[in-house]
Amino acid sequence: MIRRPRDPVSRAVLGEWRWLLAFVLALGALLLHQGWLARVNNTFYDAALALYARPLTDNIVVIAVDEPSLAQVGRWPWRREVHARLLDRLTEAGAATVGLDLILSEPDTLHPEDDAALVQALRRNAHVVLPVFTEWRHGHLKETRPLPALADAAAFLGHIQSDPDADGVMRRVFMRCGMGYPNYPQFGVALLQSAGIRPPQPNAPTRLPATDDTDWFCAEPYWIPYAGKPGTVRQFSAAALLNGEVPAAELQGKIVLVGATASGLGDAMPTPVSGDSYAMPGVEIHAQLMDALQRGLLIVPAAPWLKVIYTLLPVALLLAAFLFLLPRMALLANTAAILGVLSFSAFSLRWPGFWFPPAEALLLLALAYPLWSWRKLEAGMRFLSEEVAALDQETSRFASLLPVAPPPPVSGIVDPVSGRIAQVRRASREARALRALVQQAITSQPVGVLLLDSTLTVRLSNPVMLSFLGKHDPAELYGLPAATVLAGWRCPDEAGWQNFLRALTRQGSAQREVTSGDGRIFQLGLTTVENLGWIVTLDDVTELKAREQERRRLLNFLSHDMRAPQASILALLDQHPELDEKTAGEIRAYAGRTLHLVSQFIYLARAENLQQEDFVDFDLTQCLHDAIDELWPQAQVRQVQLVRPDEAPYLTVHGDPTLMRRALINLIDNAIKHTPAGKRVVCQLELEEGRAHLSVRDEGEGIRPQDQARLFQTFSRVGDTTKREGSGLGLALVKLVAERHGGRATVQSILGHGAVFSLVLPLAHDD
């Protein structure tokens, strides 16, 4: 649904968001399941119900047994003869039906004639409804009917079972109750039936479970849409009725409820609309119920699955909105969501009469914003901390180069957020200083520098580069493609500068020789800057090249013009066998030594000027075999046994094989010369810790410790110089070649026990 964001901050925030969503949904489910907020929901219910107060229909009248009536007739319970008289009054006045909300289950043993009188009064009226109530007997709820004679005389019986909620408030009644099977309609319903009004069926007919007949059983709950506070019903005092003070017109055709309203007497109960002032008498509850039934009003509590949706959907939507909204807008959205849920609950209670308990949804919504803000702030602060730490790490290495920052302001209390922001400011100030430093470093480079972005466009140049390109202002180069900048120069690639540079970039880093428009030679270097672009450097090597050329010519001169005459001397000697053998031999030896000396000197000069770009990969093992092959005849002559390495591995070295072979020849030659006839020179080659270890061991006289250090120096000869044939260049070349290949040359020797010369060389990177 939501694409995975690339930057780490958004990813962290999204992670927090997912956890928050999961937490909120889980909390909502828990609240719904446990019903912890039931009382809060009841409060909302009561408040919402109070919004819909209405006048009661005028066909319901209550005859109240109130304080004045008690004062006139005497203390409760009254004799049934009084009830009979009351009933007769109502009958005379032409009441449509009368509900006597009185307890008439026990016979009056003191005045049995009173029961008979009441039966007569009931018969006379013929539209009286009597209540059936319940009592706990032997742990079971049992019905208690009026006396059989009275029950027979009543038109209907109705139950007055009350079913208050946990907070004791009467919000609903059951439309039907009874022992084992709900036979009795609710008292109010019975009254409506008795008055000939068919109340609308508020609930779908309930499929009743088969039950035994030992328990009281109720069905079809009905949430009473109360019309208003206690006292909303039109009512007259029972005393007034007995005294004939109630006009007959007020009672004719009406549904009359007779019941106690005096405090402490009757079955008054708290209701949603009675507020905290006082309870509502049972008769009035029946009256309000009848009014609602006549009007067809209905309240249906939302089904559990609807409640789940109603509770979780708003907060989920709000959290989704948080991802896209600024904090201010998010707060507004949160407030709007709370108000929306509240009003929806309130309105739906009346139209269409659904009850959605809002407390869970409201709690989740109220938590959403603070939790979200907290988590987001935490994620942000965490990220800031990491960033600052990373920045600090980067800049700390350059700390001594950066301008000294002013000490942070000292204050008593710094909250963590401000402190973190201060750190970020300090870190970014250091980063700016560092950037300036880097720019300065680039600008002051002795070579020309171009910083190119990924499209090979110039973003930065230094003064040296400007002078190379004949410009004065960096702005003349900024934003130009590098190919355009170099357009006047000779490109080494026929495909043009753009393709040439592209090809170089693919190598990551490269060096090429290029020529400027006016014929000067430059070394062009290209280096990748990770995720940014490339740095191109230009170095004027014209003079360097000229000097190199000169040196090469000198070497060529030495190589050819010094060797050629010596070669000619040897050739001449071959043609004149008539010459004195001894003299010819000496001439041959001197010419040979001069040749050898020139060779060594040239090799040494070549090694001195060895260029990395001329390096190739070669096999050191073969190189060693080549050197041994070369010296084989000489070893034969001297009767020295030359021992090859057996099964040496293929060891690739990056360098100059000719020089390496010459160095190895010198090394082995040196060993042969110092080994007496009949002894051995052992060559070994091994791979150790990623480096090639080559050793040449002789069985000669050995070298004195004080001579070992000087051994590799140019023109140094050790020991008895007259005996030596060497030029003093041989081992110097060995050392130089080893170093030029990134390795080293060493010697170990014990006087009288020969010497071991070793080369340790790095292997070529295998790519």
Add this chain to the structure above:
Amino acid sequence: MRIALLEDNPADAEQIRQCLTRAGHQVHTYGNGKEIAAELRRESFDLLLLDWNTPGMNGHQVLQWVREQPALQQLPVIFVTAEDSELNVVQALNEGADDYLTKPVRCAELMARIAAVLRRLNIATQTARPVLEYGDWTLDPRDKRVHFRHQEVVLTGKEFDLAYFLFSNLGRLLSRGHLLEAVWGMAVTVPTRTVDTHISKVRTQCRLFPENGLRLVSVYGYGYRLEVVPEGNQ
């Protein structure tokens, strides 16, 4: 055999001439590059020996000119240099010289080079490969086995082919590209380094060392030569 020699140094020229004449060849010596080029247009020779540094045209220029002449393209060229630098040697070989010698020239060496170069011209494409025997080595192409002093040498197929090719071109300088084509074939693109690794294996496995009478010479940056060690040196 008619041999043309370009050599401006009289002592060197005389030495080479004596050496070749003793072997029964006719040697025509020229001291100037232009001179030899003019002569090559008129006369035909079996072999050309070029010194590197000569007046008129130097050996390098003569070589270039020779390889541009359609009639002279098959003419074997060996070139002689006083320089000890392989850079120039490789350059000359790449430009079409068949082999090279460094001064001072030794007669036996010169004769061996000439023999190898000339053998090239005689080796037609042989369809059936015979069993090769040289000194202590026996190479049997039928089961691709090499025996050294009656001991079997373990080689892969390609290694055997390489060894066989080297033995059939004894004394001749073979470029890496040549070896690659001969052993791996034209179509295959294998890095030239493959030749080096195989050479390395063949050399050590077959013990191609002077002590056994054969020497494998590496010309760095160019190729290899399997040559016989002269009797006197062994």
